[in-house]
Amino acid sequence: MQVGQKVRIRGFQDKGAPEFANKVGEVGIIKEPKIVDGGKMGYIVAFNDNASTWFFQDELEEVWA
Structure with missing residues (x-):
C-alpha cells in the first residue's frame, strides 16, 4: 500500500474509538504509514468528511479504480 492510494475499510479493531x-x-485515501503496536504496520487514512485515523494493514483493502 502506498501514500495516495484509495482503500476500503474492511474492519475496525479499536474498541476505544467508536x-x-x-x-x-x-473508501478513504492513505495519507502516511505508521508503525503501531509493537512494530506492526498501519496507515493513516483520511475520508471525505475530513476525519482521519489509523488502521492496521489487515483492516484495509486496496481499491482499484
Whole structure:
C-alpha cells in the first residue's frame, strides 16, 4: 500500500474509538504509514468528511479504480 492510494475499510479493531467504527465499508485515501503496536504496520487514512485515523494493514483493502 502506498501514500495516495484509495482503500476500503474492511474492519475496525479499536474498541476505544467508536466514532470510527461506522467507517467500515467506506473508501478513504492513505495519507502516511505508521508503525503501531509493537512494530506492526498501519496507515493513516483520511475520508471525505475530513476525519482521519489509523488502521492496521489487515483492516484495509486496496481499491482499484
